[in-house]
Amino acid sequence: MARAVQLAERGLYTTDPNPRVGCVLAKGGQIVGEGWHRRAGEPHAERLAIDAAGARARGASAYVTLEPCCHHGRTPPCTEALLTAGVSRVVVGMEDPNPLVHGRGLERMRAAGVEVVTGVLEGPCRALNPGFDKRMRLGLPFVRVKLAASLDGRTALANGESRWITSTAARTDVHWLRARSSAILTGVDTLLADDPSLNVRLAPALIPALEEGEPVRQPLRVILDSALRLPLGAKMLPLPGATLVATCIQDPRRIAAVTSAGAEVWVSPPDAAGRVDLKALLRYLAEREINEVLIEAGPTLAGAAVEQRLVDELVLYLAPHLMGSDARGLFQFGPLASMRERVSLQLLDLRQIGPDLRLRARLAEDECLERC
Structure with missing residues (x-):
């Protein structure tokens, strides 16, 4: 076996x-x-x-x-x-x-x-198949949140500068995470700030299943964009692979413009905060046979996913430097009234990737599955 x-x-x-x-x-x-x-x-x-x-x-x-x-x-x-x-x-x-x-x-x-x-x-x-297993049992994809931070847990300077926190080796390792994922999810604020490609940039020869001349499979790129602020000239739109924009805006003209630019649009009723319902989006992705979702986003979306217990695994790259108390943190969610409200994690794996550390953890006692 x-x-x-x-x-x-x-x-x-x-x-x-x-x-x-x-x-x-x-x-x-x-x-x-x-x-x-x-x-x-x-x-x-x-x-x-x-x-x-x-x-x-x-x-x-x-x-x-x-x-x-x-x-x-x-x-x-x-x-x-x-x-x-x-x-x-x-x-x-x-x-x-x-x-x-x-x-x-x-x-x-x-x-x-x-x-x-x-x-x-x-x-x-x-x-081998955490996403297929969860999708079949619960109608939800397996969700990873990938984050990069300094050793003191900071993801960007106060002015937003974040390139590069981690080493080339760590950033290459992220492409292997992307390559196994069915979809990569980010928020429109990240797109507006960084204009990322969110694609897999690995040589096809590195992937054992590919024959000569076959391209690398590109995950579906998913943009959480409640107010449909996506720039029509975003770098990712003409790249190989598909882009899906999840929004609450039911404006045919704006939707048509985004569609003409190369993206598919999915419209959902807003949640209580007037934003795209993250769990509803994940259920929709599961209906599209999306097995594994990789969230690469800022502290707001990452925090919302953790707070709603939608995260199955955290992958955190820690670089050996300090960025100070004014720099931005990893997660943004509601204030905790006591230590008992902490989000407990169970460490799965810790290893060195180049000069950086890669930490894999899950919510303790499978909290995400219990509450979904």
Whole structure:
């Protein structure tokens, strides 16, 4: 199963909106076939492993990171392919959270006399697809908030200057986060201040699933813009990939202008504060098969996402310098009356990226999932 997980990881940047899946066929203590899902519409991992094994698949054990599908989607069901190939045992890392599959694939194979084992290396298998898992279970994408700060927690000087807080190595690492994401979300204030590209700038040769000449997949760029202040000459608009502007303004002329400039517009009723309802936007993105959302924004949007418990993971890059008390902070949300109101975090990982530190954390006790 560990090998199947390694194979699935090769599709980390290309399978969206499908889950990342790896499969290994073993017989007599040897691997006889293996495969991994590369992109939606292409063969699933099980079928590729079966093709690689050929006649040796009969009587083999199949190790699959995700329960084999049992319905006709873009490709035929993998359960039937495994049964036709004659495998005698199927070992599954995790059950498929997709209601069309959940448990049915396992039942189909058991009913055909195949031995089925589940929950093997479930943690690593589940970690492959946090967005697909959450979207299928809760109708929401997995949300990461990425922030860069000085060691004293400052993101910009008082005058707004912020380039560059972190090193080239840390900024390159962010592009790997972007590459695995389905969408990148920011606020219009960030766009007005920095005019960012919000695209993936990695060489295609670095991504294992891409063949020669294939472009890097660009996540959907999402701009939170309640009053539709998007500059029509924004740098991101003509770039490869799509841009979605989420607004509360129902002005056909302004919407038409933004659309003509190259962006799609989504209009929603305002929340209590007269702004785009962030949770409603995330639900809409999930309906569009968006699995993982990366928020790259200032303290207002980052703070709102944390305060509403919509964040699954924080990724914080800390640079080894100090910017002082007048510089801008990481999060902006309502004042706390007592220490008990603090937002508690659980540290997941801490490592050095160049001269900087990268810290990964989640809201303690899965607060975001409990309250969504």
